[in-house]
Structure formats: structure tokens, C-alpha cells
Amino acid sequence: MRTDRIIFQSITPPRTPGTAMYVCVCHAVTDRDIARAAADGARTVRDLRESLGVASSCGRCAQCAHACLKEASAAPHRTIPLLHVAGDGLGQREFATA
Secondary structure: OOOOOOOOOOOOOOOOOOOOOEEEOOOOEEHHHHHHHHHOOOOOHHHHHHHHOOOOOOOOOHHHHHHHHHHHHHOOOOEEEOOOOOOOOOOOOOEEEO
């Protein structure tokens, strides 16, 4: 008798620069949200749970959230363009650091 086992590994897929990846679908949290939280001092998944709600519902995002937090904490701060509403007078010159 043959038994096959499927092993699922949590990996962070390569992303196209300038795009956001949803990490926690339950709370609509992206990797950019996690990078901002890391810049604001988040160091653990518990910190992310308290500030963003990550891993507080189904919990399936915990490993990916941890990987994104680790990546964001290790990466040098970079600038991310803020999204602006047309006509808000801010134009293309406003940026936030993450």
C-alpha cells in the first residue's frame, strides 16, 4: 500500500516591486502594513496581532506574517509612495518611510 504525504511549506513568494501582498485576508493586512508596523516598533507576531489584528482570527497567516516582519526588520528603511486622492494637493512628492 502506497501512502503519499503532501508537505506544505510556508514560503514568501517573489513579489513584483511596487505591489502589495495580502498576508492576513481576515483583516486585510498587507506586507506593506507589516513593514510600517515594524518601522513603528513591532518586533513580534504578538505586536502585529495587537496593532493590526494579524493571526487573531483563523491564524493561518502567522508564519507568513512572521517572515514578513523578519524581512522588514532586517531591511534598511526604504521609501514607499503614499497613495493620494486626486485633487488633494499633495501630488507625487509625498513619501513615507517604512
